[in-house]
Amino acid sequence: MEHKKRFDFLSTVSPTYVEEVLNSYTPDAKVELVRIDDACGRVFAEDVLAPEDLPYFDRSLVDGYAVVSKNSQGASETNPVMLQKKGNVKVGMVPQISVEDGECVYVNTGAYIPPGADSVVMQEFTREMESVVEILKPVYRGENIIQRGEDVKNGQIVFKKGKVITPFDIGVCAALGITELIVFKKPTVGIMSTGDEIVSPFDNAKEGKVRDVNGYVLFTLFRRLGGQIYYVGIARDEIEDVKVKLSMLRDSDMFCVSGGSSKGERDLIIEAVKELGGDILFHGVNIKPGKPFFYGLLWGKPLFGLPGHPLSCIAVTYRFVLPVFFKMLGFESRVPKTLKGILTTNVPSTYGVEEYVNVIVKEVDDKIFVEPLFAKSATISILSQSSGYIVVDQDREGYEKEEEVRVFLYEI
Amino acid sequence: MEHKKRFDFLSTVSPTYVEEVLNSYTPDAKVELVRIDDACGRVFAEDVLAPEDLPYFDRSLVDGYAVVSKNSQGASETNPVMLQKKGNVKVGMVPQISVEDGECVYVNTGAYIPPGADSVVMQEFTREMESVVEILKPVYRGENIIQRGEDVKNGQIVFKKGKVITPFDIGVCAALGITELIVFKKPTVGIMSTGDEIVSPFDNAKEGKVRDVNGYVLFTLFRRLGGQIYYVGIARDEIEDVKVKLSMLRDSDMFCVSGGSSKGERDLIIEAVKELGGDILFHGVNIKPGKPFFYGLLWGKPLFGLPGHPLSCIAVTYRFVLPVFFKMLGFESRVPKTLKGILTTNVPSTYGVEEYVNVIVKEVDDKIFVEPLFAKSATISILSQSSGYIVVDQDREGYEKEEEVRVFLYEI
Numbered sequence: 001m002e003h004k005k006r007f008d009f010l011s012t013v014s015p016t017y018v019e020e021v022l023n024s025y026t027p028d029a030k031v032e033l034v035r036i037d038d039a040c041g042r043v044f045a046e047d048v049l050a051p052e053d054l055p056y057f058d059r060s061l062v063d064g065y066a067v068v069s070k071n072s073q074g075a076s077e078t079n080p081v082m083l084q085k086k087g088n089v090k091v092g093m094v095p096q097i098s099v100e101d102g103e104c105v106y107v108n109t110g111a112y113i114p115p116g117a118d119s120v121v122m123q124e125f126t127r128e129m130e131s132v133v134e135i136l137k138p139v140y141r142g143e144n145i146i147q148r149g150e151d152v153k154n155g156q157i158v159f160k161k162g163k164v165i166t167p168f169d170i171g172v173c174a175a176l177g178i179t180e181l182i183v184f185k186k187p188t189v190g191i192m193s194t195g196d197e198i199v200s201p202f203d204n205a206k207e208g209k210v211r212d213v214n215g216y217v218l219f220t221l222f223r224r225l226g227g228q229i230y231y232v233g234i235a236r237d238e239i240e241d242v243k244v245k246l247s248m249l250r251d252s253d254m255f256c257v258s259g260g261s262s263k264g265e266r267d268l269i270i271e272a273v274k275e276l277g278g279d280i281l282f283h284g285v286n287i288k289p290g291k292p293f294f295y296g297l298l299w300g301k302p303l304f305g306l307p308g309h310p311l312s313c314i315a316v317t318y319r320f321v322l323p324v325f326f327k328m329l330g331f332e333s334r335v336p337k338t339l340k341g342i343l344t345t346n347v348p349s350t351y352g353v354e355e356y357v358n359v360i361v362k363e364v365d366d367k368i369f370v371e372p373l374f375a376k377s378a379t380i381s382i383l384s385q386s387s388g389y390i391v392v393d394q395d396r397e398g399y400e401k402e403e404e405v406r407v408f409l410y411e412i
Numbered sequence: 413m414e415h416k417k418r419f420d421f422l423s424t425v426s427p428t429y430v431e432e433v434l435n436s437y438t439p440d441a442k443v444e445l446v447r448i449d450d451a452c453g454r455v456f457a458e459d460v461l462a463p464e465d466l467p468y469f470d471r472s473l474v475d476g477y478a479v480v481s482k483n484s485q486g487a488s489e490t491n492p493v494m495l496q497k498k499g500n501v502k503v504g505m506v507p508q509i510s511v512e513d514g515e516c517v518y519v520n521t522g523a524y525i526p527p528g529a530d531s532v533v534m535q536e537f538t539r540e541m542e543s544v545v546e547i548l549k550p551v552y553r554g555e556n557i558i559q560r561g562e563d564v565k566n567g568q569i570v571f572k573k574g575k576v577i578t579p580f581d582i583g584v585c586a587a588l589g590i591t592e593l594i595v596f597k598k599p600t601v602g603i604m605s606t607g608d609e610i611v612s613p614f615d616n617a618k619e620g621k622v623r624d625v626n627g628y629v630l631f632t633l634f635r636r637l638g639g640q641i642y643y644v645g646i647a648r649d650e651i652e653d654v655k656v657k658l659s660m661l662r663d664s665d666m667f668c669v670s671g672g673s674s675k676g677e678r679d680l681i682i683e684a685v686k687e688l689g690g691d692i693l694f695h696g697v698n699i700k701p702g703k704p705f706f707y708g709l710l711w712g713k714p715l716f717g718l719p720g721h722p723l724s725c726i727a728v729t730y731r732f733v734l735p736v737f738f739k740m741l742g743f744e745s746r747v748p749k750t751l752k753g754i755l756t757t758n759v760p761s762t763y764g765v766e767e768y769v770n771v772i773v774k775e776v777d778d779k780i781f782v783e784p785l786f787a788k789s790a791t792i793s794i795l796s797q798s799s800g801y802i803v804v805d806q807d808r809e810g811y812e813k814e815e816e817v818r819v820f821l822y823e824i
Binding site: 036037040041052054055056057059061063090091092093094095108109110111112146150151152158159166167168169170171172173174175176177178179195196197198201202203204205206207208209210211212213214215216217218219220221223224262263264265308310314339340366376377378379380381382383384386410411 | 452464503521524571578581582585587589591609610613614617622624625626628630631633676677751778789790792794
């Protein structure tokens with residue numbers, strides 16, 4: 001037994017090795033042009049420069065009188081400054097008048113500041129007479145004005161390549177008149193489930209069969225995160241069927257093949273990949289759950305051999321597949337969403353193996369508590385309740401109750 | 413001036429009052445049936461009960477021999493227990509044989525446990541001879557088996573009404589053969605911008621005009637969060653045009669009208685709403701930015717009068733509009749995403765006014781720092797850089813540097 005166990009351990013690679021192999025893959029990023037209406041959630045494929053100043057002219061921030069600020073010096077309620085009222089500028093109009101010393105022009109919020117004026121006195125600090133206006137308070141140069149280019153300067157880099165586009169970014173683009181954006185194309189993920197026991201969710205699963213969970217979780221997750229999905233369904237445990245279905249996914253940017261819980265099934269998928277001309281780069285990783293994970297290149301593109309058990313499949317997907325997928329999405333750097341909290345119970349773990357434990361995060365009295373959920377990897381419902389997972393490094397034998405741990409959130 | 417200021421203050425309502433008014437609105441939730449393929453991100457409109465046990469039969473978690481556990485008692489490498497090999501059960505098959513005392517049956521991972529067996533000995537703890545198998549280690553009852561109903565029990569509530577549907581939930585539904593779900597209909601948000609100075613992002617904004625930022629931010633945001641959008645474009649500052657465009661939005665579940673930075677423009681929108689038979693419930697809120705915010709009911713549905721300045725518009729949207737929208741989406745309770753961090757600078761604020769300040773969140777050496785970004789509310793680019801905002805309560809005069817504050821995140 002000793003011998004067998006040692007051999008088993010030696011046949012797996014370390015998570016660090018897996019990361020090295022995966023990092024060495026550089027996706028071939030493709031780009032496309034989209035209208036800003038459809039660009040939210042996509043990723044800028046190049047730096048975006050401002051084509052003009054924003055705002056394009058000095059604008060009033062209030063309803064009031066555009067003045068030459070030095071004219072207002074010393075103004076007070078009891079000792080107002082009198083200025084000649086010269087007219088007004090409505091929003092949306094280009095001013096046809098200018099403001100000289102001793103003059104003022106009424107402006108609405110958002111209006112173009114007439115030449116000569118350098119500030120606006122709010123209406124409530126003025127008293128309007130027939131043809132003159134009493135200024136009751138001094139203003140400083142630039143007061144109540146947003147200046148040309150104050151928000152964004154012509155030529156300035158507004159967005160960096162690799163940034164995910166938010167609704168606010170769309171607003172900035174709209175303001176600058178940028179109506180189309182170069183974004184990274186959505187990577188296509190080819191998804192296949194395998195196993196003679198697997199049937200569609202639309203089928204009866206009573207006669208020894210189980211329905212396809214991994215295929216559905218994966219395609220929903222990758223689509224949610226911005227991928228294009230090819231889902232080819234379920235391959236039987238026959239080398240020809242696996243080959244035929246993999247070939248149907250050939251145009252994908254990456255492949256996720258799940259299933260093969262037993263060794264024989266996995267070997268069959270690996271054999272099929274090899275017969276199609278693919279290379280297997282590793283098989284078996286020193287992690288729990290997820291040990292049967294294998295990885296290779298097929299038609300020059302990453303192929304992830306995910307374990308059949310749902311919890312194992314998801315652990316490997318979050319820990320190893322998503323970083324590659326995010327690189328394909330075009331993210332320059334993507335830091336996983338994490339938070340820290342205090343463990344509510346001990347988490348035992350095996351020394352020498354990197355372990356993943358699902359957890360619920362709860363905030364009580366401004367403190368964040370992390371409650372581990374233990375379950376067999378063949379289950380699935382526990383994932384619906386989990387906020388995320390914690391990682392027990394291979395050089396640790398678990399965590400103690402009340403230790404602070406970092407939670408990797410599932411919602412990303 | 414004293415008098416004027418006091419009057420101004422009195423004419424606004426408090427944020428608490430606003431919340432009361434908004435909470436009193438109960439949306440008329442509509443539901444629809446969607447396939448699980450399209451249900452991710454939607455909200456369960458009723459509790460979901462499991463239609464069967466999951467798994468539906470006892471399954472093996474490993475490759476090995478199904479045995480009667482008590483037969484394995486005392487087994488060891490040096491003193492193995494010998495069991496008669498009776499055959500095997502492949503995954504996906506219903507067993508045609510049973511396991512009696514003294515017998516064992518080979519099972520693959522995922523296979524249906526044959527009747528009589530109550531546990532599985534992993535293959536590596538066995539030695540296979542001709543027709544007998546040596547068991548080298550005892551197993552306890554249930555070991556290496558996932559039992560019928562262990563993941564989910566028939567009749568159990570798997571999902572509660574009001575839960576947002578995640579990829580994992582889709583997996584659970586797939587496993588249970590639930591292929592269609594009753595979800596809340598996407599609420600439709602009618603969006604209109606107003607102002608003679610506002611032009612489309614596709615237009616030139618140089619001659620005193622500015623492009624429509626709010627309309628674009630709002631429709632992108634609400635669509636991103638799960639809404640259906642009617643965007644009617646820009647109404648001129650004429651009561652008839654506002655009425656015509658509002659009427660085009662009549663079928664919406666709520667209305668977001670932005671613009672009217674100056675008092676005259678706002679009054680015009682309010683007049684149009686009244687002429688269409690709507691009620692204005694408040695106008696002017698004691699917040700900064702966002703004071704011109706007004707709210708009413710038009711055709712029995714909420715109408716939000718959002719300020720024209722982008723920063724003000726967004727502040728009001730996040731603070732007051734989204735909670736109503738989330739109620740329409742069907743969320744039972746939605747806690748805003750927040751995190752806590754340490755302020756990097758003082759944040760001054762006016763006593764008696766609830767203030768919103770945009771911030772950047774940075775994690776340095778495991779500590780979270782919150783850096784305020786100050787900007788005029790007529791700007792927009794600052795929003796693209798912000799992680800979220802902090803709220804300075806009306807009974808505070810700001811925050812001190814190094815105080816711990818709660819950040820409301822923009823990404824939700």
